[in-house]
Amino acid sequence: MRDGSLTSKQYAELASPADLMQREWAPCRYHCPVHADVRAYIEHAAAGRFGAAIDTIRDNLPFAAICGRICHHPCEANCRREDVDSALAIREVKRFVAELQGAKGSTVRKAAKQDKAKVAIIGAGPAGMAAALDLAKLGYRPTVFEKFPFAGGIPATAIPKYRLPREVIQIDIDWICAHGVELVTGVEIGKDKSIEQLKAEGFSAVLVAAGLAKSRMLPLPGADHPLVRPVLDFLQEISLTEKSAIGQDVLVIGGGNVAVDAARSALRLGAKRVRMMCLEAEAEMPAWEWERTEAREEGIDFINRRGPVEILVKSGKITGVKARKVTRVFDENKRFNPQYDDGDVTTVECDCVVMAIGQMADLGFARGSNVKADARGRVEFSPVTFQTSDPAVFACGEIVTPPGSAVEACASGQRAVKAIDLFLSGRAIRLSDELPPFIGKIAPAVGEKVRQVPRNKVATADAAGRKSSFEPVDFNYVEAAALCEARRCMGCGGGAEVLVDKCAGCLTCLRVCPFGIPKVADVATIDSALCQACGMCAAECPNNAIVSRSKPARDLATRTAAILKDKPGQVIAYICGQHASAEKWKAITEVPEVNEVYVTSTAGISVNDMLSALVNGASSLLVIACHEGADRYPNAVGRIRARVMQAKSLIQEAGLNGERIKLFELA
Amino acid sequence: MTEPHVETPATGPVSKLQAELDSGKFVFTGEIGPAKGTNVEKCLHEAEEYLKHTVTAVNVTDIQTAVMRTGSLSVSHMLTDRGIEPVYQMVTRDRNRLGLQSDLLSAYCLGVRNVLALTGDHVSMGDHPDAKPVYDLDSVGLLEAMSTLERGSDMGSDAKGNPNVLDGVPRFFKGCAVTPCTEEVEPQIIKLEKKVQAGAQFVQTQAVYDPEAFERFMEKIAHIKVPVLVGIVMLKNAGMARYMNSSVPGVFVPESIIQRLVKASKDDKQKVSIDICGELIQKMKHCCQGAHLMTLGWDHCVPAIIQAAGLA
C-alpha cells in the first residue's frame, strides 16, 4: 500500500487527474522494460477501442506488433491475476490489437517541427529504431543505417518466420518511419562508411545499436567443418532465402531461445532428427519454458548436462560429437562456471552441428573512428551516460547490455535518446532511475472474491503439421476472444484514493465495498494493493471524498457532456465494459442512434452521473448492465438497479418522465 | 341543572360505584362513546334505556381510538343530570398537566366522581394523525395528579418550592386499566402495581375471552387489593374476533368462540354473542369483582348479557 495520504487540495493541484496513476504502478507496467501502460491499453481493448489501445501501447513500445509475437512478457509474469486464476494473456491481446490496427491504424504523432540536430543510428534493430523514433519525436533528424536490405535487426534476420512473419515486423517499421525517421538499408558502417564520415556529413551524434551480430563458436577439433554452422549465419540465411545447408541428423549445441529457434528451423528444413545438447539441466536452460514445450511437441529431444569436446569427422562427414558429462554449470555465486567429469564421455551421433552457444558483438562499425574496445573486446561504454570513448558516439542495445529481448533493447534505445538529448542540448547527462512503486500481490482473502474467468487460450497449429513449414505456429485471437481476455484485467492500481480532508468517516465505502477492503479509523483508508477498482465506493461516497485513480472525478459526466455538446437531444448509453461491441443490447432497445459510453462496470455509475447526462442534454439514458452474476464485481447489478430506481424517481420529481432512464440487464 | 358544587363527605365512598364495590357486590359497568358532532342525544338515550337500570356506572370514552368527537367530560356530566353515574375516562394524549388538572377540578365541580386514567391510543391510530401527541403525563402520572389534588395541592409549586394550595379539594374514585391476557404479563403487573401505588382504586380490564388465562392473571395480582372489573367486549361476528386477534394488543379470542360465531346464522348472531358474554362472566365472576361491558353500539343487549350471566 502506498504510504501517505491525499488531500483534496493536492488532488485539485494535479496537472491531470490521471497523474494519480503515477502514485503507484501496476506490476505489469513496472516490470515492462519500456513501462508500457498495460492497464490502460488493456482497458481500451476491453472496451473495443482498439485504436486507442494501439496508440497507448505505442506511447511506450514502438515494437508493438513484434512484441505481440515474441515478447518474453515480464508483464504477464508479474500479473496479479495469477493469484486469482491465471495471468492475463497480455501479449496475445497486444498481438491482436497491433495486427488488427496495422501501421495505418496507429496514430502518428510527429513532432511539430523536426529541425534539431541530425543523429545517425547504426543498426535498425529494436534498440536503434526505438531510439530513432524518440529522436524524431523530440524534433531531431535521425537516420538509421542498416547493413541488411531491410530493417528489423535480429527479429527480422534471425527469428524464424513461424514465430515472427516479416509483414508483422513491417507494421512497426512503417509506423516508426512515418515519424520522420530516415532509413538507409544496405549500408554497413565501418565498411561502406565510417563514423567519422558520418560526422563530416553533419551528424551531431552517432548512436551505435549494432547488436550482437556474430555467433560465438567453440575452438573444438572438427569445428571448421562446413556443416558446423554458426547459428546466426544459419538463421539469417533461412530468413533471407528460406534455405540453408543442413544434414539429416542435426545436433544444436546450446540451450537458449536462439538454439531452440535453430533446432525448430532445422526441422522445418527437412532434417530427420534434431536434438539439442546443452550444459544445463532442463530446468536450468535459458530457453523459455513454452519454447521448450513447443520444441518437444515437434519431436526435438534434449540432451542435458553434456559439454562438447570434439566434433568427429570421418571421410569428410560429421559422424557425431564427443561430449562429456557436466557436473555443474554455475558456481556458488551463481556465476557461469561449468565443471566436467572427464571420465564420462559419450558420442552423440549427428551429421550436422549448429553452434548456438551465444552471440557476440561485431566491432567492425568502429573502424576508422575514436570508438575503442575494452580489454575483453567490448565497446568502451559508460552505462551512466551511454557514451563510448568518443563523447559524440553513444551506444545502446545488446552491444552494451546483457543479451535480452526486443523490448529490453527498445528500453535501452529510449534511454540512450534521453542521454543524447541532454548531450546535444549542452547539458550534463544525468538520467533518473526513479520509478513509482508498484503494488504488491493480491491478498488471498480478496483474491477469492474476484470472479474467476479462465484465460482465453490461443489456438496452436498441430505439431505434426507445423514442423514441416515456416507458417506461424500459433494463431491470433479472434475479436471476441481478445475482448474477453482483455476484460479479465483487474485494473490494478487504478482503484480508489481517499481525499482525507473530505472524508467524514461515514463508513459508506466500507458498507458498499464488495471486497471488504476499506478500513475506517478516523478517516477511511483503502489499500491499493487490495482495491479492485470497481468504483462502487466512489459512486456512493456522500462527500465525494473518494476518487478513482484510473477515472478522474466526474469523468463519466465530462465524457458525456463532450458527446452532447455537439449534438444535444441524443440517446446516451452507459454500457458495461463486459458488453463492449456486443451487438446484442442494441436489438432490445430499438433506439436507432445511440452514443455508446463504455464503463469498466456499471457498478461505478453514480446517480449524479445519470442525472448529469440528462442535464447536459441527453434525451434519454440507457444503462446496459451485465445480468446478475456476470459482472466482474459482486453485487454490481444490485447496486446499479437501486441507483437507477433512485435516479428515475429523482427525475420524475423534477417533472421528467422516469422512463428517460432505463436499465437493461443482459446475459 | 346540577348544583355547581356537590358536597361529598371527607371519608367513605365518593360514588355509588365505589360503594357497591366496597359492599362486595358483583358490579357491572357499561360504556358509551360520544358522537362526532353535537348530537349526543342518541348515546344518552341508549344509556337511559338500557344501562341506567342494569349497570352501576357508565364509562364515557375520551376521544376513543384518537377519533375526534364530543368530550367525555361534558357527556359524563350530562349522564349525572339523567341520574346515571358516569365513569369519566381521561387520556393523557391530548392535554398537558395544566389541562388535565384543570379538567379534573372541572369534573369534580360538575359532579363527576369516578375517573378512569388512561394513556390513550396514539394519534396516529385516529383521524387526526398529524396532531401533536401530548403525553405530558402517563397514566401513572395522571393518577398521581389526582391523588395530589385530593391532598389539596397541585403538581406545581410557588417560587420557593412550596406546593400550591387548592381552594376547595376534590375527591375521586380513581380507576385504571390493565391488559390481563397479553403474552408478556409481568410488565403489565409491574405497571398495575405502580398505578395502584399512585392511587388507583379500581381496575377495568381489556377484553378477556380466555377465562383460564384471566384466572392465572388474577392469581398473580392477588397481592393487589383493588377491585377488578373484567372487560367483556361483544363479538359481533367471526371477522371481528379474528381482527381482534391480529390487531388488538393483548386480546386473544379462542378458536372455539370464533367457530360458534361462524356457525351462527345471521339472525342468531346477536344471541350467540350474548351467550358468549354471559358464559364468560359466569366463568370468571368467582375471581373478580365485576364486569365492564363494552357493547360497541349493541347497548340493548346489556340486560340480556346480565341475564345470561345469571346475575340479573
Added chain:
Amino acid sequence: MIVAERKPLNEIVQSLAGRKRVLVLGCGGCVAVCCSGGEKQAELLGEQLKLAAQVACKAASGGEEAARGGTAAPGGKVEITVDCITRQCDREFFANMKHDLKDFDVVLSTACGVGVGYMTALYPEKVILPALNTTFYGANVAPGQWQEFCHGCGDCVLAWTGGVCPIARCSKSLINGACGGTNHGKCEVSKDMDCAWYLIYKRLKELGRLEDLRKMRPARQWSKDRGKGVRRLTHEELMQDTEVQK
C-alpha cells in the same frame, strides 16, 4: 449524529421561487454521514434543480413535457452552483467555500436545521433556505438505514432504562412502563417498530434490575426539553473574555 432527509423537490422549488442565482451548499458533517446532504447529495440536488428548470422552460414554451411539469417551475433561467464545506455549524469553515456568497441571491443549504439557522445568523444579509428536513438523532443500524436513539430531552434516563430511551423510542414518551398498546413486543403505532418499554423490560430483566422498572417515576421535567425555549451550553473555561463579559 443528526439525521436528516431531503425535502420533496417541489417544496424546495417553491421556496426558491423567483431566485436566479442559487448556491446549493453541502455540509460534510452529520448529513453527509447519513447520506442526505454531503457534497454528493448537494450536487445531486443541483442536477435535479437544473432538470426542473429545464422542464419549466420547456413548459413555458409549450414543450413536450409541459403537461408533466407538475413541479412548480422556478421560472426563467436559474443558475445553480454547488459547493460544500466541512460543517455548517462552525463559522470558520465558511471561509473554505470555493464561491463568494455575494454572487448568489439565495443559499440552499443541505445541512441540518442547525446549519441553516446558524448560517442565517452569520450572514443576516443572505437568504438561507433548507433543503432537508432534520429528523432525529440516530445511528446507522444497517446499511442504508438510520434509526432514532435519542430525543435530546435534556434529562437522560438511560441509566435506569437499561440503555433504551423511552423518550425517543416510545411513541408516547412514557416513563412508567408500557401502555396497553404494546403488542408482541411491537408498538401499536407500527408493527415494524419495537415497543421501547418491552425492550426496556427485557433488558432490565436480563440485567436483574427490574426494580428500576418498579420504581415510581415522577412526571418529567419537560422544561429541560422544550419548556424554556432555546437551550444553551456553556463551558466557561473555553469562553473568550468578551463573551464571558457578555
